[in-house]
Amino acid sequence: MNAIFGIPTQALFGxxxxxxxxGSFYALLSLGLAVIFGLLNIINFAHGALYMMGAFGAxxxxxxxGIGYWWxxxxxxxxxxxxxxxxxxxxxxxxxxxxxxYGLLLTFGLALIIQGLFHNEYGSSGMSYPVPQxxxxxxxxxxxxxxxxxxxxxxxxxxxxxxxxxxxxxxxxGSYLRAATENPGxxxxxxxxxxxxxxxxxxxxxxxxxxxxxxxAPIYQVNPLMGADLIIVVFAVVVIGGMxxxxxxxxxxxxxxxxxxxxxxxxxxxxxxxxxxIMVIVLMFRPAGLFGQR
Amino acid sequence: xxKRSVFVAAYxxxxxxxxxxxxxxxxxxxxxLTDLSGTYSDISGxxxxxxxxxxxxxxxxxxxxxxxxxxxxxxxxxxxxxxSIARQWYDRDGVDAIVDLVTSSTALAVNQVAKEKNKVALVxxxxxxxxxxxxxxxxxxxxxxxxxxxxxxxxxxxxxxxxKTWYFITADYAFGHALERDTTAAVEKAGGKVxxxxxxxxxxxxxxxxxxxxxxxxxxxxxxxxxxADTTNAIKQGAEFGITRGGQNFAGLLVFITDVxxxxxxxxxxxxxxxSFYWDLNDQTRAWSKRFFEKHKRMPTMVxxxxxxxxxHYLKAVEKLKADxxxxxxxxxxxxxxxxxxxxxxxxxxQDGRKIHPAYLVEVKKPAESKAPWDYYKIRTTIxxxxxxxxxKEGGCPLVK
Numbered sequence: 001m002n003a004i005f006g007i008p009t010q011a012l013f014g015x016x017x018x019x020x021x022x023g024s025f026y027a028l029l030s031l032g033l034a035v036i037f038g039l040l041n042i043i044n045f046a047h048g049a050l051y052m053m054g055a056f057g058a059x060x061x062x063x064x065x066g067i068g069y070w071w072x073x074x075x076x077x078x079x080x081x082x083x084x085x086x087x088x089x090x091x092x093x094x095x096x097x098x099x100x101x102y103g104l105l106l107t108f109g110l111a112l113i114i115q116g117l118f119h120n121e122y123g124s125s126g127m128s129y130p131v132p133q134x135x136x137x138x139x140x141x142x143x144x145x146x147x148x149x150x151x152x153x154x155x156x157x158x159x160x161x162x163x164x165x166x167x168x169x170x171x172x173x174g175s176y177l178r179a180a181t182e183n184p185g186x187x188x189x190x191x192x193x194x195x196x197x198x199x200x201x202x203x204x205x206x207x208x209x210x211x212x213x214x215x216x217a218p219i220y221q222v223n224p225l226m227g228a229d230l231i232i233v234v235f236a237v238v239v240i241g242g243m244x245x246x247x248x249x250x251x252x253x254x255x256x257x258x259x260x261x262x263x264x265x266x267x268x269x270x271x272x273x274x275x276x277x278i279m280v281i282v283l284m285f286r287p288a289g290l291f292g293q294r
Numbered sequence: 295x296x297k298r299s300v301f302v303a304a305y306x307x308x309x310x311x312x313x314x315x316x317x318x319x320x321x322x323x324x325x326x327l328t329d330l331s332g333t334y335s336d337i338s339g340x341x342x343x344x345x346x347x348x349x350x351x352x353x354x355x356x357x358x359x360x361x362x363x364x365x366x367x368x369x370x371x372x373x374x375x376x377x378s379i380a381r382q383w384y385d386r387d388g389v390d391a392i393v394d395l396v397t398s399s400t401a402l403a404v405n406q407v408a409k410e411k412n413k414v415a416l417v418x419x420x421x422x423x424x425x426x427x428x429x430x431x432x433x434x435x436x437x438x439x440x441x442x443x444x445x446x447x448x449x450x451x452x453x454x455x456x457x458k459t460w461y462f463i464t465a466d467y468a469f470g471h472a473l474e475r476d477t478t479a480a481v482e483k484a485g486g487k488v489x490x491x492x493x494x495x496x497x498x499x500x501x502x503x504x505x506x507x508x509x510x511x512x513x514x515x516x517x518x519x520x521x522x523a524d525t526t527n528a529i530k531q532g533a534e535f536g537i538t539r540g541g542q543n544f545a546g547l548l549v550f551i552t553d554v555x556x557x558x559x560x561x562x563x564x565x566x567x568x569x570s571f572y573w574d575l576n577d578q579t580r581a582w583s584k585r586f587f588e589k590h591k592r593m594p595t596m597v598x599x600x601x602x603x604x605x606x607h608y609l610k611a612v613e614k615l616k617a618d619x620x621x622x623x624x625x626x627x628x629x630x631x632x633x634x635x636x637x638x639x640x641x642x643x644x645q646d647g648r649k650i651h652p653a654y655l656v657e658v659k660k661p662a663e664s665k666a667p668w669d670y671y672k673i674r675t676t677i678x679x680x681x682x683x684x685x686x687k688e689g690g691c692p693l694v695k
Contacts, residue, residue, distance in 0.1 A: 011506065011507070011510050014506050015503055015506065018502045018503050018506065019503075021502070022500055022502075116331075119331065119335070123335065123336040123552070123592070124331075124332065124333055124334070124335040124336045124339075124522070124523065125336045125337075125522065125523060125526060125552050125553060125555070125556035126523065126526070126556055127556060128530065128556065128557055128558045128560075128561060131534065138534070138535065138536045144506065145509070145535055145536050145540070147534045147535060147536075149534065150502075150534075219500075219530075219531065219534070220499050220500075220527055220530075221523060221526050221527055221530065221556060223523060225332070225333065225523075226499065229497065229499050230499070261503055264494075264503035264504065265503070265507070268466075268492050268493055268494055268495075268503075268504065269466050269493050269494075269495065270495075271494070271495060271498075271503075272495035272498070273495075
């Protein structure tokens with residue numbers, strides 16, 4: 001068998017694929033953050049907590065109402081998106097005229113409160129959420145045993161990421177959005193309801209986090225801390241990709257997933273730090289991030 | 295960041311005319327230093343605080359005219375945070391004994407602080423057998439369980455049923471290293487072989503990469519030298535990657551009843567686990583656990599049971615000595631007296647600081663066998679107290695002459 005640096009190539013392919021799966025989650029989450037930051041200038045620290053709420057949403061739907069995974073994929077993001085809308089209307093909307101730092105503090109505080117409430121109620125070990133019937137089992141793809149559900153995660157994530165990119169960068173609605181961030185007064189003068197658009201954008205970004213949460217529920221334990229574990233990495237992804245750059249967050253999300261996957265083979269102890277080392281290097285040479293313009 | 299929550303439960307003395315004991319600051323102060331917010335908060339956490347309160351109540355401190363105060367804090371599973379809280383407690387806040395100490399890195403740190411300040415540390419949460427080996431001190435007792443007990447129970451039992459080759463997925467800190475080391479010794483002693491290991495950062499949520507490496511090793515048994523959410527995530531994702539269908543089996547080396555509860559019996563069934571406490575052992579454990587459940591809404595783990603037992607014995611020793619200032623003296627008294635409580639039965643504390651009691655090799659029930667919530671374990675073997683722990687002279691503790 002061929003080997004690269006002492007690792008069999010087959011095993012290496014397996015690890016690359018797994019990196020891609022983790023990258024899917026990074027991409028989905030950083031995408032929501034990038035949309036919110038790029039269009040609203042809010043650093044949404046509550047993103048991890050909202051991702052966790054998405055997963056809990058799926059769990060509640062199943063255990064309390066007997067509603068399965070497929071509907072949860074729709075209902076949970078909608079519900080969490082509505083909570084997002086409420087957060088934006090009631091709290092964030094009051095902060096737009098202030099320094100972005102206030103938004104950061106507010107969302108950070110919210111994240112701690114939400115996590116604390118769930119932790120108090122459900123403890124730290126979390127709950128199990130089953131893989132949906134249709135996606136159970138695994139497929140032998142030659143170099144590894146690929147669980148069908150993981151393949152599904154990659155597919156959905158790619159479709160959603162490029163759909164969002166297309167929506168914002170290539171459609172008329174997207175151009176309104178971008179114009180509204182550049183010059184809200186002017187866009188309002190053309191008859192567009194800018195505050196409502198901003199509210200919906202925040203709701204949309206939050207719904208993306210919840211969608212990632214529902215997708216994560218069958219893989220990880222549904223656990224109050226699941227967002228806190230992930231959010232730091234996701235912020236690093238956004239910073240490396242370039243704050244607010246949609247394409248940047250998608251490409252870096254997948255790319256860093258793969259790099260992290262490789263670290264887990266060559267030096268597993270460092271797999272939690274690899275991404276931050278890359279962040280330091282990128283910030284030294286390109287302070288605006290790989291795809292950033294500002 | 296120094297997050298600290300303090301729950302105070304003061305049990306006022308009935309200042310009857312009886313001869314008053316000399317307690318430092320007029321009060322016996324017990325600090326529960328634990329994980330109140332992180333991955334180990336279900337196995338210890340608030341439940342350990344409740345167990346401490348129950349021990350003080352059951353001891354009847356108020357009736358005996360002893361004033362006992364309980365405080366607690368969150369060490370966030372970090373050794374540096376734990377030792378700075380311990381210093382502050384011992385120096386400034388008049389804490390006499392620190393209990394629980396989940397996470398080996400925090401226990402090893404506080405172990406040193408307790409010795410330096412000549413106070414008491416009663417470890418139930420942490421697992422590293424080094425606490426009664428090379429790091430043993432005259433100020434620490436290791437109560438509920440340790441890595442040697444787990445390795446000896448689960449490791450040798452699995453080798454005997456045919457699991458000869460092993461691969462470890464190990465949490466990369468003091469506890470994981472100790473558990474891997476002790477299990478390797480137990481497996482090799484029983485005639486098995488260790489093919490390799492991979493060390494993952496603590497805590498981790500995605501184990502797929504490590505599972506693939508374990509799969510590639512072709513070992514019969516994948517030993518999980520980790521705990522809490524790390525273990526449950528690894529087992530859950532292992533099912534996804536077809537580990538058991540491929541003919542490999544997991545050995546969860548440290549699995550708590552709350553982990554089984556979190557996984558659900560469908561995923562956890564058939565796991566072989568070593569534990570020193572189970573709520574459904576006898577009438578006494580059932581009665582106590584029922585009281586605990588009413589307060590905490592979860593059944594007690596062996597850590598929480600250990601906290602209760604250790605606090606009870608500590609109070610007995612302090613009552614006998616009528617003093618709590620000299621930590622080493624209190625510990626010596628605890629070693630001199632036999633232990634007896636409803637949870638672990640009769641036992642004793644050895645010179646190296648190891649509390650001795652039986653351990654149980656249990657199997658997680660199939661969903662059909664479980665009659666009620668939390669009815670999870672079948673007892674396979676009881677390992678008698680004198681065999682459950684590492685022989686005193688093999689640990690390398692300098693206190694053992």
